[in-house]
Amino acid sequence: MGVRNFWREYRRYKIGLIGLAFLAFFVGMAVFAPLIAPAEAYYRWSDITYWEEYPKGVPPEWINFFSAKKSATQFVITRPKFVEKNITFTYNYQFDVPPSDIIIKVSTSATDEERQLSIHVSRPDGKQLDNIVRMMHKGEKTRIIFTSNDVRDWLIAWAREYETDENLEKILGREAFVNPLLILFSKTQPGILLGTAENLKGQYNVIVQLSPPTATTAKAVFTGSVFGLLGTDTLGRDLLVGIVWGSRLALLIGLLTAVLSETVGMVYGVVSAYKGGVVDEIMQRIIETIASLPFLPILIILSYTMQPTVWNLALLMVIFFWVGPVKTVRSMALQLKEQPYVEAAKALGASGWRIIARHITPQILPYFFASVALSVPGAILTEAGISFLMGAAGVSEPTWGRILHDAQRFSATINGMWWWVLSPGLLISLAGLTFVLLGSALDRILNPKLRR
Amino acid sequence: MGYGSYLLFRSANAVLVLIAVVLVSSIIFNASVEKEMVATIEESISIRIASPIYRGLNSTERQELMNLWREQEYKRHGLDQPYWIRVLIQSRDVITLNLGEATIMRSPTGASEVLQIILEALPWTIMLFTTATIIQILLGLYLGLKAAQGVGGLLDRSVSVFAMLSNSLPMWWFGMLMIFALSYGLNLFPSSGKVSIPPPSDPFLYVIDVLWHMALPLITVVFVSFGAWTYITRNIVVGTLQEDFVMAARAKGMPERKVIYGHVLRSASPPIVTMSIFSLLGSLGGAIITESVFSWPGMGRLYWIALQSGDVKVLLGLTFITTFLYLVATVAVDLVYGFLDPRVKVGLTGRKR
Numbered sequence: 001m002g003v004r005n006f007w008r009e010y011r012r013y014k015i016g017l018i019g020l021a022f023l024a025f026f027v028g029m030a031v032f033a034p035l036i037a038p039a040e041a042y043y044r045w046s047d048i049t050y051w052e053e054y055p056k057g058v059p060p061e062w063i064n065f066f067s068a069k070k071s072a073t074q075f076v077i078t079r080p081k082f083v084e085k086n087i088t089f090t091y092n093y094q095f096d097v098p099p100s101d102i103i104i105k106v107s108t109s110a111t112d113e114e115r116q117l118s119i120h121v122s123r124p125d126g127k128q129l130d131n132i133v134r135m136m137h138k139g140e141k142t143r144i145i146f147t148s149n150d151v152r153d154w155l156i157a158w159a160r161e162y163e164t165d166e167n168l169e170k171i172l173g174r175e176a177f178v179n180p181l182l183i184l185f186s187k188t189q190p191g192i193l194l195g196t197a198e199n200l201k202g203q204y205n206v207i208v209q210l211s212p213p214t215a216t217t218a219k220a221v222f223t224g225s226v227f228g229l230l231g232t233d234t235l236g237r238d239l240l241v242g243i244v245w246g247s248r249l250a251l252l253i254g255l256l257t258a259v260l261s262e263t264v265g266m267v268y269g270v271v272s273a274y275k276g277g278v279v280d281e282i283m284q285r286i287i288e289t290i291a292s293l294p295f296l297p298i299l300i301i302l303s304y305t306m307q308p309t310v311w312n313l314a315l316l317m318v319i320f321f322w323v324g325p326v327k328t329v330r331s332m333a334l335q336l337k338e339q340p341y342v343e344a345a346k347a348l349g350a351s352g353w354r355i356i357a358r359h360i361t362p363q364i365l366p367y368f369f370a371s372v373a374l375s376v377p378g379a380i381l382t383e384a385g386i387s388f389l390m391g392a393a394g395v396s397e398p399t400w401g402r403i404l405h406d407a408q409r410f411s412a413t414i415n416g417m418w419w420w421v422l423s424p425g426l427l428i429s430l431a432g433l434t435f436v437l438l439g440s441a442l443d444r445i446l447n448p449k450l451r452r
Numbered sequence: 453m454g455y456g457s458y459l460l461f462r463s464a465n466a467v468l469v470l471i472a473v474v475l476v477s478s479i480i481f482n483a484s485v486e487k488e489m490v491a492t493i494e495e496s497i498s499i500r501i502a503s504p505i506y507r508g509l510n511s512t513e514r515q516e517l518m519n520l521w522r523e524q525e526y527k528r529h530g531l532d533q534p535y536w537i538r539v540l541i542q543s544r545d546v547i548t549l550n551l552g553e554a555t556i557m558r559s560p561t562g563a564s565e566v567l568q569i570i571l572e573a574l575p576w577t578i579m580l581f582t583t584a585t586i587i588q589i590l591l592g593l594y595l596g597l598k599a600a601q602g603v604g605g606l607l608d609r610s611v612s613v614f615a616m617l618s619n620s621l622p623m624w625w626f627g628m629l630m631i632f633a634l635s636y637g638l639n640l641f642p643s644s645g646k647v648s649i650p651p652p653s654d655p656f657l658y659v660i661d662v663l664w665h666m667a668l669p670l671i672t673v674v675f676v677s678f679g680a681w682t683y684i685t686r687n688i689v690v691g692t693l694q695e696d697f698v699m700a701a702r703a704k705g706m707p708e709r710k711v712i713y714g715h716v717l718r719s720a721s722p723p724i725v726t727m728s729i730f731s732l733l734g735s736l737g738g739a740i741i742t743e744s745v746f747s748w749p750g751m752g753r754l755y756w757i758a759l760q761s762g763d764v765k766v767l768l769g770l771t772f773i774t775t776f777l778y779l780v781a782t783v784a785v786d787l788v789y790g791f792l793d794p795r796v797k798v799g800l801t802g803r804k805r
Contacts, residue, residue, distance in 0.1 A: 015616075285465070289472045292778055294771050296740055298480055300759050301767075305484045381622050385741050388624065389756070404625065408745070413631045414643065421632065425625035432620035440616070 009445045016441025022434035030248045037241040045237060046396040054236035055100040055223035059419050064226060069096035074224035080208075082218075087208040089220040093124075094201050098185035099222040102146040106208060106218045109140070117142055118209050124202025127188060129158055144208075152180040162188040170194065231419035233403070234410045242398035243423055249310055249399045250380050250431055257314045257379035261321035262372045266364060268322070269329030270356055274337060284330075287323050295320040299382070303390055313383055321378070325371055329364060336360045366446030373439030377432030384428045400424040462786055466779040470772070471547055477771045478543045478764075482535060485762040493525045530764075542768055551769040556761045560749070566769040570754065574736070576646060577743075577750030580666055581735035584673035589728055591674070592681025597712065599682065600689035608686065615683035618676050624741040627672040631745075634668060641668045644747035669746045673739075684727070688720045695719070722792045726785040733781035736774070 010016050029036070044050040055074065064070045072095040081088040087106070106117065119132040132154050133144055144151065156178055160168065171178055171193050179195055185204075186197040206220060230239035272283040299316055306312045336342065337360070345355050387401025391409070403424040407413070412420040497518055506514065526532045533541075545552055551566040559569040599611040635643040642648065642665050652658050692698065693716060701711045736751065743752035751770065758766040 285469070288465075289469050289476070292469050292473050292775050293476060294774055297755050297759060297767065297771065298477065300740075300756075301481060301484045304759075305487060377620055381620075384622055385624065389741060389744070404628070408628070413628050413636060416632075416636055418632055421625070421628050425622065425628070428622055428625065429617075429620045433617065436616050436620055 006445070010441060013441040013444060015437045016445075019434050019437025019441060022430060023438065026247055026251060026431055026434060029244055030251050033244045033248060036244045037238070041238065041241040042245040042397060044396070045242065045398045048235060051232075051236035051238075053103055053221045053223065054232055054238060055225065055227050056232065056236045057234045057415075057417055057420075058100055058225055058227050058232055059417075060229055060231040061224070061226045062229070071095060071097035071225035072099040072222065074227055075099070075222040077220045077222075078217075080218050080220065085209055085211050087210065087218045089206040089208075089218075091204045091206065091220075091222055092202070093185060093204055095225075096199055097225045098181045098199075100147075100181065100225045101221075101223040102181070102206070103221040103223065104144040104206070104208060104218070105221075106142045106210065107140055107216050108142075108210070108214045109216055113212075115214070116209075116211050117144075119144060120207040120209065121184065122205045122207070123184075123200065124204065125187065125200060129155075129184075146180055146184070149176075152178065155180045155183045156193060159183050159188070159192045162190070163193045164190040167191065167194055230423045231417075233406060233412075233417075233420050237398075239403065239420065239423060242403045243400065243427060246398055246400045246403070246424070247427070247431070249397075250383070250428070253310055253314050253317075253383045254376040254380040254431070254435070257317045257321065257383075258372045258376040260314070261318045261379075262325055262368060262375060264318065264322040265325035266329050266361075266368055269326040270333045270360055270364065272326070273330045273333035274352060274356055274360065276337075287326050290320070291323045293320070296385075299386060300389060303386055307395065309395060313386060314379075317379055317382055321375065324375065325368075328367070328371075332364055332367065333360055336363055366442075370439055370442040370446055373435050373442055376435035376439075380428060380431050380435075400428050459783075459787060462783045466783050470775055470779055471543075473775045474546050474768065474772055475539075475543045478539045478546075478768055481764045481767050482539050482542070485764050486531065486535065488762050489529055489531060493522065493529070493531075497521050497525070542764065546768045546772050551772070552765050554763050554766045556763045557758060557766055566765050569766060570751070570769055570773060573749060573751050573754040576748060577736060577752065579662075580669055580743075580748060580750060581673065581739070582732060584670055584677070585731045585735040587670075588674050588678035588681055589731065591678045593685050593724070595678075596682045596685025597689055597717075599686045600693060601712070603690055603693075611679075611682050611686055615679035618679035621676050622741075623672060623676045623739065624745045626676050627669065627742055627745045630668050630672050634671075641665070643668070644745075646749055666748075669742065669748055672742065672746075681727075685720075685724065688723055689716060692716050692720045722789050725792060726789050729785050729788065730781050733777045733784075736777050 033042075041050065053076075058071075061073055064073075072093070075091065077089045077091070081090075089104075104119070108115070116134065118134045121129040121132065123129070133150055135142075146152075153175065156171075156175060167190060178193055182195040182197075183192055185200055186192050186195070187200045189197045191197040208218060228238050228240050230243060232238055268283065268287075272280050275283075299320065302316055303313065306316075339359075342355055342359055345359060350358075383399070384401035384404070387399050388405045388408070391402060391405040401424075404421065407417070407420045407424075412418075500521065501514060501518055506517065509517065523532070530538060542552075551570075553564045554566050554569055557569060558564055559572045561572065563569060563572070595607075595611060599605075599608040602608055631643045634640045644665075646665050647658070647661050648665070652661055697719075698711060698716060701715050702708075706714075740752040740756050742748075743750050744756050747753070751774070754766070755770050758770065
């Protein structure tokens with residue numbers, strides 16, 4: 001048909017162009033993944049230590065556009081003021097919802113002495129919190145986390161005097177559910193322990209005192225109550241990383257499976273049709289048997305025994321999907337077989353394979369390309385389904401299906417973490433849709449019967 | 453070939469395929485499960501022997517005890533016979549409809565016969581998926597017909613767009629979204645299970661409770677699937693409306709309704725009926741993933757539990773039944789098609805050239 005003509009035809013179909021736009025989007029995402037999200041985050045997806053300083057289970061930042069109450073975003077201070085034995089972190093709090101946590105990390109020069117470390121906070125309303133934590137510590141690194149039990153208990157004790165007896169009764173025995181950050185960033189009014197007191201905006205100074213003072217570096221992370229473009233999951237993992245890198249696997253698996261299964265199916269169908277007779281019958285029976293196998297259970301159980309890597313899954317899917325195109329290809333090849341030019345070629349002494357390769361197959365190629373595109377969504381969906389059921393099973397890297405598996409495992413739906421469920425599934429659907437659009441456009445061009 | 457002998461030929465063919473499928477499944481399931489089973493047994497034996505009760509034994513006595521346990525466990529799980537014998541015996545059993553007893557699983561009522569376990573799950577799948585299939589067929593037919601009548605119009609184009617969109621949605625993900633929106637968000641429906649805990653004792657209320665639990669999965673299945681039906685119906689009807697006999701009928705002055713329902717639908721019925729048969733019989737297999745999302749106790753979920761427990765008997769039984777239904781559908785479809793579309797019958801009788 002000629003590439004130029006083909007492109008002119010293709011341009012007529014809006015859905016094809018939309019499909020191309022989507023395809024460009026996904027390919028761009030896959031190719032530029034290392035620029036959008038660091039590779040290390042991808043490979044260390046299952047490593048909890050990497051995600052230490054990320055907020056756990058928070059929605060994306062852009063919801064601040066849509067709510068009256070602005071949630072605190074992630075704020076990191078790496079260069080506090082060092083004055084004698086005080087390390088001061090200044091935080092100007094102007095949000096309506098406080099940070100989800102405060103993590104303070106201090107490194108000192110190595111020594112065997114025990115040193116004292118304590119934390120003080122001065123609030124905008126003039127109230128001071130002294131000696132929030134007092135610990136003796138040895139060695140190089142120390143970490144204070146505000147949502148830990150010690151700090152929380154300390155904050156509760158500090159806030160008691162501002163709280164009504166009635167409210168104190170309410171939290172009795174349920175101290176573990178009190179949010180320490182809400183205590184810290186609220187006015188000293190009744191309701192402070194329940195989180196219903198008013199918000200206190202202004203400058204907060206978090207002062208770390210180390211004696212003797214030999215701190216080399218100190219860092220404070222005010223983890224956001226919102227984070228990033230796509231939010232985080234319960235383990236603090238930035239979903240943008242998983243989504244963007246997951247596109248690589250999705251596209252790869254989809255295309256690989258589609259191309260392989262369609263190719264095998266096409267060759268099988270053509271050969272079966274050409275040979276005819278008994279060979280054809282036998283080949284068709286084999287097809288029927290494979291097509292009747294319950295592919296999902298077998299796929300699942302085979303994934304149990306094999307490592308659920310991209311390649312294994314693609315291979316398994318090909319084993320089931322190749323039977324798909326055979327029927328159609330065979331009927332096309334049967335018709336083509338009767339064409340006069342085939343007869344002529346045979347009379348000239350062309351071998352069977354030559355006829356298949358030179359005369360029959362090229363006629364089937366248009367159908368082939370359209371059906372490759374149309375079978376990609378099936379592959380992507382199947383891989384997503386299997387990953388959803390099986391989870392990571394020893395492989396660290398995330399795919400969209402695995403992210404959803406974790407979402408289900410950590411009850412994202414019941415806990416209202418919509419961002420965790422929405423983005424992976426949406427992208428799975430869009431990726432599938434892309435190839436449906438592409439395939440439909442191709443189909444309409446190359447299949448003259450459907451031409452408008 | 454006459455009609456009858458064709459039927460015989462297809463049925464014999466289907467039986468062969470069924471036997472082959474059971475054999476292949478048996479091979480695969482047994483191979484996969486065996487490895488897991490052996491590993492689990494070894495682990496449980498080593499845990500058992502580590503208990504302080506056996507501390508006083510010397511090493512030969514320990515070995516003997518462990519071997520004894522190993523034998524018992526192997527026997528219990530049916531691993532005492534060599535692989536191929538197991539494969540063949542199990543296949544033979546299943547094919548002769550002796551589905552046997554489950555090794556590990558039990559039905560909700562405590563029964564251990566495989567058939568019983570399956571039969572307890574089947575009604576739930578029928579309730580959900582068959583109902584959903586019926587709804588989506590009717591909905592799809594109606595909308596597809598309406599869309600075809602107004603070709604190129606708003607309804608028609610929306611139908612095509614919607615069909616493409618809903619086809620790309622993973623059904624189970626959409627189920628999660630539904631749980632979000634209607635269960636967590638609006639608190640209209642429960643998020644899982646077939647009945648509340650504790651279930652209401654009054655039978656009428658019990659039925660209502662089940663229906664209430666069924667609402668979300670039903671909405672999910674129908675929403676994701678009816679688009680395809682609508683699209684296919686629309687295409688078939690559009691094609692049929694272009695036929696000459698439709699123009700002739702209209703020229704005769706026949707009311708439009710009669711043209712559509714009397715002539716067009718009858719001509720379009722072969723593919724629609726065959727697809728319906730396939731869908732209805734296929735619905736009996738349930739859907740493994742969607743049922744798991746909703747914890748709906750149907751055949752799909754049974755399959756999943758069997759896969760996780762490694763209960764080969766149940767797996768084979770389920771495979772047998774679902775494949776059997778699929779093949780029945782294939783044969784039925786062939787026959788019904790020949791019955792509805794006389795042109796095909798001519799092709800059948802003219803088969804042997």
